[in-house]
Amino acid sequence: MVDEDSGHEPPPHTGRWRRTKRFVTSTKGAIITLGAVAGAVASVWGLVELIRGDDEPEKTxxxxxxxxxxxxxxxxxxxxxxxxxxxxxxxxxxxxxxxxxxxxxxxxxxxxxxxxxxxxxxxxxxxxxxxxxxxxxxxxxxxxxxxxxxxxxxxxxxxxxxxxxxxxxxxxxxxxxxxxxxxxxxxxxxxxxxxxxxxxx
Structure with a gap:
């Protein structure tokens, strides 16, 4: 099939390559987002532990x-x-x-x-x-x-x-x-x- 704009046939599997590229990009974005969320959760948990201090009560x-x-x-x-x-x-x-x-x-x-x-x-x-x-x-x-x-x-x-x-x-x-x-x-x-x-x- 000839591309109407360029007059040339598109390279084979172009559509699949575009779909694969979009999938990889989306996956990388999701991984980066999850990493950022995990880092934020860890920071919040560390702050909570710092505020709470040692859970073991001091001996009388x-x-x-x-x-x-x-x-x-x-x-x-x-x-x-x-x-x-x-x-x-x-x-x-x-x-x-x-x-x-x-x-x-x-x-x-x-x-x-x-x-x-x-x-x-x-x-x-x-x-x-x-x-x-x-x-x-x-x-x-x-x-x-x-x-x-x-x-x-x-x-x-x-x-x-x-x-x-x-x-x-x-x-x-x-x-x-x-x-x-x-x-x-x-x-x-x-x-x-x-x-x-x-x-x-």
């Missing part, structure tokens, strides 16, 4: 204290643990942690009670309490047990490195069967006294 102080208790096998936020060898551990979990505590809020003071050779109940020098821990000074409370009557003494605050006689708090000048550490507090007392509480002052 009570939850963090409980985690500390579980980690250190404690039955409560404060606990007094006495062993058969005369060692008493005063452990605590607090949040926020004090400057002297571990990062998880755990803190412990150890009191080791040792018998003093040659001591007597009449002179009140039968036992030495060796106090160690992270404290700059310690607040100690004792119980006094006489004939089944138990009383709590007033708290006393003492610094590491001291050797004192309880309850007068006079300096102890007697001999000791051990060499105290520089950061160790030593409290001498009779059998009727027993440490009941120890905290950082």
């Amino acid at each position: 102080a009570a939850e963090l204290v409980r985690e500390c208790e579980v980690a250190h096998k404690m039955n409560g936020a404060t606990e007094k643990i006495t062993s058969n060898d005369g060692t008493t551990l005063f452990a605590s979990c607090t949040w926020p942690p004090s400057p002297l505590a571990d990062p998880d809020g755990y803190q412990a003071i150890t009191v080791r009670s040792e018998e003093l050779p040659g001591g007597a109940e009449a002179t009140g020098d039968t036992t030495a309490d060796r106090v160690t821990g992270p404290c700059a000074s310690y607040t100690l409370t004792y119980t006094y047990n006489h004939m089944g009557q138990i009383e709590h003494t007033d708290p006393v605050t003492l610094a590491p490195g001291r050797r004192v006689f309880f309850p007068t708090l006079a300096a102890w000048e007697g001999a000791l069967p051990f060499m105290p550490g520089r950061d160790e507090l030593v409290v001498i007392h009779g059998l009727r006294y027993e440490v009941d509480e120890a905290t950082c002052a």
